[in-house]
Amino acid sequence: MESRSRRLLDVAGPTFWRELGVMLALNLLITVLLYLLGVNYDFLPTLKTCNAIGFSIWGSFEVVRFLTRNRLPTLGVALIGVPGGFVIGSHVAGWLGSTDIVSVMARDPTHQWRLVVSGLMVAVFATSFFIFYWRAEAYRADLQTERSRAAEALQAETAAKLALLQAQIEPHFLFNTLANAQSVIESEPKTAKLILEHLNQYLRVSLGRTRRSSSTLGEELGLIDALLGIAGLRLGVRLRYSVSIPQELREARLPPLLLQPLVENALKHGIEPSLSGGEIRVDAREAEGLLCLRVTDTGVGMNTGSPEGVGLENVRGRLARLYGERGRLAIYRHEPSGVVAEITMPLQRV
Numbered sequence: 001m002e003s004r005s006r007r008l009l010d011v012a013g014p015t016f017w018r019e020l021g022v023m024l025a026l027n028l029l030i031t032v033l034l035y036l037l038g039v040n041y042d043f044l045p046t047l048k049t050c051n052a053i054g055f056s057i058w059g060s061f062e063v064v065r066f067l068t069r070n071r072l073p074t075l076g077v078a079l080i081g082v083p084g085g086f087v088i089g090s091h092v093a094g095w096l097g098s099t100d101i102v103s104v105m106a107r108d109p110t111h112q113w114r115l116v117v118s119g120l121m122v123a124v125f126a127t128s129f130f131i132f133y134w135r136a137e138a139y140r141a142d143l144q145t146e147r148s149r150a151a152e153a154l155q156a157e158t159a160a161k162l163a164l165l166q167a168q169i170e171p172h173f174l175f176n177t178l179a180n181a182q183s184v185i186e187s188e189p190k191t192a193k194l195i196l197e198h199l200n201q202y203l204r205v206s207l208g209r210t211r212r213s214s215s216t217l218g219e220e221l222g223l224i225d226a227l228l229g230i231a232g233l234r235l236g237v238r239l240r241y242s243v244s245i246p247q248e249l250r251e252a253r254l255p256p257l258l259l260q261p262l263v264e265n266a267l268k269h270g271i272e273p274s275l276s277g278g279e280i281r282v283d284a285r286e287a288e289g290l291l292c293l294r295v296t297d298t299g300v301g302m303n304t305g306s307p308e309g310v311g312l313e314n315v316r317g318r319l320a321r322l323y324g325e326r327g328r329l330a331i332y333r334h335e336p337s338g339v340v341a342e343i344t345m346p347l348q349r350v
Contacts (some may be wrong), residue, residue: 270299
Protein backbone atom coordinates (compact mmCIF):
# COMPACT_ATOMS: atom_id res chain seq x y z
CA MET A 1 0.00 0.00 0.00
CA GLU A 2 2.82 2.34 0.89
CA SER A 3 4.63 1.67 -2.39
CA ARG A 4 1.44 2.38 -4.38
CA SER A 5 1.01 5.73 -2.61
CA ARG A 6 4.62 6.59 -3.29
CA ARG A 7 4.25 5.73 -6.99
CA LEU A 8 1.11 7.86 -7.18
CA LEU A 9 2.95 10.83 -5.66
CA ASP A 10 5.82 10.41 -8.11
CA VAL A 11 3.53 10.20 -11.16
CA ALA A 12 1.33 13.19 -10.28
CA GLY A 13 4.23 15.41 -9.25
CA PRO A 14 4.51 17.95 -6.43
CA THR A 15 2.76 20.75 -8.37
CA PHE A 16 -0.43 18.72 -8.80
CA TRP A 17 -0.65 17.78 -5.13
CA ARG A 18 0.05 21.34 -4.05
CA GLU A 19 -2.75 22.65 -6.26
CA LEU A 20 -5.08 19.89 -5.06
CA GLY A 21 -4.46 20.77 -1.43
CA VAL A 22 -4.99 24.48 -2.05
CA MET A 23 -8.19 23.75 -4.00
CA LEU A 24 -9.62 21.62 -1.17
CA ALA A 25 -8.80 24.33 1.37
CA LEU A 26 -10.36 27.00 -0.87
CA ASN A 27 -13.58 25.04 -1.31
CA LEU A 28 -13.78 24.42 2.43
CA LEU A 29 -13.31 28.13 3.11
CA ILE A 30 -16.10 29.06 0.68
CA THR A 31 -18.40 26.49 2.28
CA VAL A 32 -17.75 27.88 5.76
CA LEU A 33 -18.40 31.43 4.56
CA LEU A 34 -21.67 30.45 2.92
CA TYR A 35 -22.70 28.57 6.03
CA LEU A 36 -21.83 31.44 8.40
CA LEU A 37 -23.56 34.01 6.18
CA GLY A 38 -26.72 31.90 6.16
CA VAL A 39 -26.76 31.50 2.40
CA ASN A 40 -26.86 27.72 2.77
CA TYR A 41 -27.86 25.98 5.99
CA ASP A 42 -26.86 22.44 5.02
CA PHE A 43 -23.11 22.22 5.45
CA LEU A 44 -22.37 18.84 3.79
CA PRO A 45 -24.45 19.40 0.62
CA THR A 46 -22.91 22.86 0.30
CA LEU A 47 -19.42 21.37 0.62
CA LYS A 48 -20.27 18.87 -2.13
CA THR A 49 -21.52 21.66 -4.38
CA CYS A 50 -18.43 23.84 -3.75
CA ASN A 51 -16.04 20.98 -4.48
CA ALA A 52 -17.96 19.87 -7.56
CA ILE A 53 -18.04 23.39 -9.07
CA GLY A 54 -14.52 24.31 -7.94
CA PHE A 55 -12.85 21.20 -9.32
CA SER A 56 -14.90 21.39 -12.51
CA ILE A 57 -13.69 24.95 -13.10
CA TRP A 58 -10.14 23.79 -12.39
CA GLY A 59 -10.52 20.95 -14.88
CA SER A 60 -12.08 23.27 -17.48
CA PHE A 61 -9.16 25.67 -17.12
CA GLU A 62 -6.69 22.84 -17.70
CA VAL A 63 -8.60 21.52 -20.74
CA VAL A 64 -8.82 24.97 -22.33
CA ARG A 65 -5.14 25.65 -21.69
CA PHE A 66 -4.22 22.27 -23.20
CA LEU A 67 -6.41 22.72 -26.28
CA THR A 68 -5.12 26.25 -26.91
CA ARG A 69 -1.51 25.22 -26.08
CA ASN A 70 -1.24 28.09 -23.58
CA ARG A 71 -1.59 30.64 -26.37
CA LEU A 72 -4.83 32.10 -24.99
CA PRO A 73 -4.52 34.84 -22.34
CA THR A 74 -5.59 33.95 -18.81
CA LEU A 75 -8.69 36.16 -19.06
CA GLY A 76 -9.74 34.35 -22.24
CA VAL A 77 -9.27 30.99 -20.53
CA ALA A 78 -11.44 32.23 -17.66
CA LEU A 79 -14.23 33.40 -19.98
CA ILE A 80 -14.39 29.91 -21.49
CA GLY A 81 -13.53 27.78 -18.48
CA VAL A 82 -15.71 29.38 -15.79
CA PRO A 83 -19.14 29.03 -17.48
CA GLY A 84 -18.33 25.54 -18.71
CA GLY A 85 -16.94 24.46 -15.35
CA PHE A 86 -19.91 26.00 -13.52
CA VAL A 87 -22.45 24.07 -15.62
CA ILE A 88 -20.52 20.81 -15.41
CA GLY A 89 -19.92 21.22 -11.66
CA SER A 90 -23.58 21.92 -11.03
CA HIS A 91 -24.59 18.67 -12.74
CA VAL A 92 -21.87 16.76 -10.88
CA ALA A 93 -23.19 18.17 -7.58
CA GLY A 94 -26.67 16.90 -8.46
CA TRP A 95 -25.23 13.50 -9.32
CA LEU A 96 -23.54 13.43 -5.88
CA GLY A 97 -26.86 14.02 -4.14
CA SER A 98 -26.53 17.76 -3.64
CA THR A 99 -28.33 20.57 -5.44
CA ASP A 100 -28.01 20.90 -9.22
CA ILE A 101 -28.10 24.71 -9.36
CA VAL A 102 -28.50 24.90 -13.14
CA SER A 103 -31.44 22.46 -13.19
CA VAL A 104 -33.18 24.17 -10.28
CA MET A 105 -32.77 27.60 -11.85
CA ALA A 106 -34.18 26.28 -15.14
CA ARG A 107 -37.32 25.05 -13.33
CA ASP A 108 -37.77 27.96 -10.89
CA PRO A 109 -35.62 31.00 -11.74
CA THR A 110 -37.32 33.42 -9.26
CA HIS A 111 -36.98 31.70 -5.89
CA GLN A 112 -33.52 30.22 -5.88
CA TRP A 113 -31.38 33.32 -5.33
CA ARG A 114 -29.42 31.67 -2.53
CA LEU A 115 -28.31 28.92 -4.85
CA VAL A 116 -27.32 31.53 -7.42
CA VAL A 117 -25.28 33.45 -4.82
CA SER A 118 -23.53 30.31 -3.58
CA GLY A 119 -22.74 29.18 -7.11
CA LEU A 120 -21.44 32.59 -8.14
CA MET A 121 -19.26 32.82 -5.03
CA VAL A 122 -17.73 29.44 -5.80
CA ALA A 123 -17.06 30.47 -9.40
CA VAL A 124 -15.67 33.92 -8.52
CA PHE A 125 -13.41 32.64 -5.73
CA ALA A 126 -12.14 29.72 -7.78
CA THR A 127 -11.55 31.88 -10.86
CA SER A 128 -9.78 34.63 -8.92
CA PHE A 129 -7.58 32.10 -7.21
CA PHE A 130 -6.49 30.37 -10.41
CA ILE A 131 -5.93 33.60 -12.30
CA PHE A 132 -3.71 34.82 -9.49
CA TYR A 133 -1.99 31.45 -9.10
CA TRP A 134 -1.25 30.91 -12.78
CA ARG A 135 -0.05 34.46 -13.26
CA ALA A 136 2.26 34.03 -10.28
CA GLU A 137 3.50 30.72 -11.69
CA ALA A 138 4.10 32.31 -15.09
CA TYR A 139 5.97 35.20 -13.46
CA ARG A 140 8.14 32.79 -11.46
CA ALA A 141 8.87 30.74 -14.57
CA ASP A 142 9.82 33.87 -16.55
CA LEU A 143 11.98 35.10 -13.69
CA GLN A 144 13.76 31.76 -13.46
CA THR A 145 14.32 31.77 -17.22
CA GLU A 146 15.79 35.28 -17.09
CA ARG A 147 18.03 34.30 -14.19
CA SER A 148 19.26 31.26 -16.11
CA ARG A 149 19.95 33.38 -19.17
CA ALA A 150 21.76 35.98 -17.06
CA ALA A 151 23.85 33.28 -15.38
CA GLU A 152 24.77 31.75 -18.74
CA ALA A 153 25.67 35.16 -20.15
CA LEU A 154 27.76 35.95 -17.08
CA GLN A 155 29.54 32.63 -17.33
CA ALA A 156 30.27 33.22 -21.00
CA GLU A 157 31.51 36.74 -20.24
CA THR A 158 33.76 35.48 -17.46
CA ALA A 159 35.20 32.77 -19.72
CA ALA A 160 35.82 35.32 -22.46
CA LYS A 161 37.57 37.70 -20.09
CA LEU A 162 39.67 34.86 -18.72
CA ALA A 163 40.67 33.87 -22.23
CA LEU A 164 41.51 37.50 -23.01
CA LEU A 165 43.61 37.78 -19.89
CA GLN A 166 45.46 34.58 -20.74
CA ALA A 167 46.02 35.90 -24.26
CA GLN A 168 47.49 39.09 -22.76
CA ILE A 169 49.67 37.51 -20.10
CA GLU A 170 51.08 34.37 -21.61
CA PRO A 171 52.45 35.66 -24.98
CA HIS A 172 54.01 38.67 -23.26
CA PHE A 173 55.60 36.42 -20.65
CA LEU A 174 56.62 33.84 -23.26
CA PHE A 175 58.26 36.35 -25.60
CA ASN A 176 60.13 38.11 -22.79
CA THR A 177 61.40 34.78 -21.44
CA LEU A 178 62.61 33.60 -24.83
CA ALA A 179 64.30 36.96 -25.41
CA ASN A 180 66.07 36.64 -22.04
CA ALA A 181 67.23 33.12 -22.87
CA GLN A 182 68.47 34.26 -26.27
CA SER A 183 70.42 37.16 -24.79
CA VAL A 184 72.46 34.92 -22.47
CA ILE A 185 72.64 31.70 -24.50
CA GLU A 186 76.22 32.41 -25.63
CA SER A 187 77.62 34.27 -22.64
CA GLU A 188 75.86 32.26 -19.91
CA PRO A 189 74.63 28.95 -21.34
CA LYS A 190 73.85 27.52 -17.86
CA THR A 191 71.56 30.46 -17.13
CA ALA A 192 69.86 30.06 -20.50
CA LYS A 193 69.34 26.37 -19.75
CA LEU A 194 67.74 27.17 -16.37
CA ILE A 195 65.47 29.74 -18.01
CA LEU A 196 64.27 27.19 -20.54
CA GLU A 197 63.73 24.58 -17.80
CA HIS A 198 61.54 27.01 -15.86
CA LEU A 199 59.69 27.92 -19.05
CA ASN A 200 59.09 24.24 -19.78
CA GLN A 201 57.62 23.80 -16.28
CA TYR A 202 55.42 26.84 -16.71
CA LEU A 203 54.06 25.75 -20.09
CA ARG A 204 53.41 22.18 -18.93
CA VAL A 205 51.32 23.33 -15.97
CA SER A 206 49.66 26.17 -17.89
CA LEU A 207 48.55 24.10 -20.90
CA GLY A 208 47.04 21.40 -18.70
CA ARG A 209 45.17 23.98 -16.64
CA THR A 210 43.57 25.82 -19.57
CA ARG A 211 41.37 22.80 -20.31
CA ARG A 212 39.63 23.12 -16.92
CA SER A 213 37.40 25.81 -15.43
CA SER A 214 38.98 25.46 -11.99
CA SER A 215 42.41 24.69 -10.64
CA THR A 216 43.99 24.13 -7.25
CA LEU A 217 46.23 26.39 -5.24
CA GLY A 218 49.04 23.84 -5.59
CA GLU A 219 48.77 23.90 -9.39
CA GLU A 220 48.78 27.69 -9.47
CA LEU A 221 51.86 27.68 -7.25
CA GLY A 222 53.62 25.59 -9.90
CA LEU A 223 53.16 28.52 -12.29
CA ILE A 224 54.24 31.03 -9.67
CA ASP A 225 57.42 29.06 -8.91
CA ALA A 226 58.31 28.96 -12.61
CA LEU A 227 57.46 32.63 -13.05
CA LEU A 228 59.55 33.76 -10.06
CA GLY A 229 62.37 31.39 -11.05
CA ILE A 230 62.64 32.97 -14.50
CA ALA A 231 62.37 36.49 -13.04
CA GLY A 232 65.10 35.61 -10.52
CA LEU A 233 67.45 34.52 -13.30
CA ARG A 234 66.70 37.71 -15.20
CA LEU A 235 66.93 40.18 -12.29
CA GLY A 236 69.65 38.36 -10.36
CA VAL A 237 70.35 39.73 -6.89
CA ARG A 238 67.72 42.45 -7.36
CA LEU A 239 64.98 39.88 -6.70
CA ARG A 240 64.47 37.78 -3.61
CA TYR A 241 61.31 35.72 -3.23
CA SER A 242 59.67 33.14 -0.99
CA VAL A 243 56.49 31.05 -1.18
CA SER A 244 54.97 29.98 2.14
CA ILE A 245 51.77 27.97 1.74
CA PRO A 246 50.59 25.38 4.32
CA GLN A 247 50.39 21.90 2.83
CA GLU A 248 46.73 21.48 3.80
CA LEU A 249 45.78 24.52 1.71
CA ARG A 250 47.49 23.40 -1.49
CA GLU A 251 44.45 21.27 -2.41
CA ALA A 252 42.07 24.23 -2.13
CA ARG A 253 40.08 25.00 -5.27
CA LEU A 254 41.17 28.16 -7.05
CA PRO A 255 39.90 29.69 -10.31
CA PRO A 256 42.82 29.96 -12.74
CA LEU A 257 44.71 33.23 -13.19
CA LEU A 258 43.73 34.77 -9.87
CA LEU A 259 47.11 34.63 -8.15
CA GLN A 260 49.46 35.02 -11.12
CA PRO A 261 48.38 38.61 -12.03
CA LEU A 262 49.24 39.71 -8.47
CA VAL A 263 52.77 38.31 -8.81
CA GLU A 264 53.12 39.81 -12.29
CA ASN A 265 51.98 43.17 -10.92
CA ALA A 266 54.48 42.99 -8.04
CA LEU A 267 57.32 42.24 -10.47
CA LYS A 268 56.40 44.83 -13.08
CA HIS A 269 55.37 47.75 -10.85
CA GLY A 270 57.25 46.98 -7.64
CA ILE A 271 60.59 45.25 -8.15
CA GLU A 272 61.69 46.09 -11.72
CA PRO A 273 61.40 49.91 -11.33
CA SER A 274 63.46 49.79 -8.10
CA LEU A 275 67.22 50.22 -8.53
CA SER A 276 67.90 48.14 -5.44
CA GLY A 277 65.22 45.58 -6.27
CA GLY A 278 63.30 43.98 -3.45
CA GLU A 279 61.53 40.90 -2.15
CA ILE A 280 58.28 39.18 -3.13
CA ARG A 281 56.51 36.96 -0.60
CA VAL A 282 53.54 34.72 -1.42
CA ASP A 283 51.63 33.25 1.51
CA ALA A 284 48.19 31.89 2.36
CA ARG A 285 46.08 31.27 5.44
CA GLU A 286 42.63 30.09 6.41
CA ALA A 287 40.33 32.29 8.51
CA GLU A 288 36.70 31.48 9.37
CA GLY A 289 36.07 29.41 6.26
CA LEU A 290 37.81 31.91 3.99
CA LEU A 291 41.00 31.49 1.99
CA CYS A 292 43.32 34.50 2.19
CA LEU A 293 46.05 34.72 -0.46
CA ARG A 294 48.61 37.49 -0.09
CA VAL A 295 51.38 38.75 -2.38
CA THR A 296 53.74 41.23 -0.70
CA ASP A 297 56.52 43.14 -2.42
CA THR A 298 59.08 45.57 -1.00
CA GLY A 299 59.48 47.51 -4.24
CA VAL A 300 58.83 51.14 -5.10
CA GLY A 301 55.35 51.18 -3.58
CA MET A 302 51.97 52.42 -4.78
CA ASN A 303 51.55 55.04 -7.45
CA THR A 304 48.32 56.78 -6.57
CA GLY A 305 48.16 58.54 -9.91
CA SER A 306 47.98 55.42 -12.09
CA PRO A 307 44.85 53.26 -12.44
CA GLU A 308 44.77 49.52 -11.88
CA GLY A 309 45.94 47.39 -14.77
CA VAL A 310 43.78 44.99 -16.76
CA GLY A 311 44.96 42.02 -14.69
CA LEU A 312 43.91 43.46 -11.32
CA GLU A 313 40.61 44.73 -12.69
CA ASN A 314 39.88 41.30 -14.09
CA VAL A 315 40.72 39.61 -10.79
CA ARG A 316 38.49 42.01 -8.84
CA GLY A 317 35.58 41.56 -11.24
CA ARG A 318 35.85 37.76 -11.32
CA LEU A 319 35.90 37.56 -7.53
CA ALA A 320 32.75 39.68 -7.32
CA ARG A 321 30.93 37.60 -9.93
CA LEU A 322 31.98 34.24 -8.51
CA TYR A 323 31.61 34.91 -4.79
CA GLY A 324 29.70 38.17 -4.35
CA GLU A 325 30.57 40.01 -1.14
CA ARG A 326 32.65 37.07 0.09
CA GLY A 327 35.21 37.52 -2.66
CA ARG A 328 37.37 40.65 -2.75
CA LEU A 329 40.77 42.00 -3.71
CA ALA A 330 42.44 44.50 -1.38
CA ILE A 331 45.49 46.58 -2.33
CA TYR A 332 47.27 48.52 0.40
CA ARG A 333 50.70 49.89 1.31
CA HIS A 334 53.42 47.80 2.88
CA GLU A 335 55.72 49.51 5.37
CA PRO A 336 58.38 50.71 4.97
CA SER A 337 58.01 50.23 1.20
CA GLY A 338 56.09 48.20 -1.29
CA VAL A 339 52.54 46.93 -1.77
CA VAL A 340 50.37 44.14 -0.38
CA ALA A 341 47.74 42.55 -2.64
CA GLU A 342 45.35 40.25 -0.78
CA ILE A 343 42.60 38.00 -2.18
CA THR A 344 39.84 36.79 0.13
CA MET A 345 37.43 34.11 -1.08
CA PRO A 346 35.47 31.12 0.29
CA LEU A 347 37.67 28.12 1.00
CA GLN A 348 36.64 25.14 -1.15
CA ARG A 349 38.60 21.92 -0.84
CA VAL A 350 38.92 19.34 -3.60
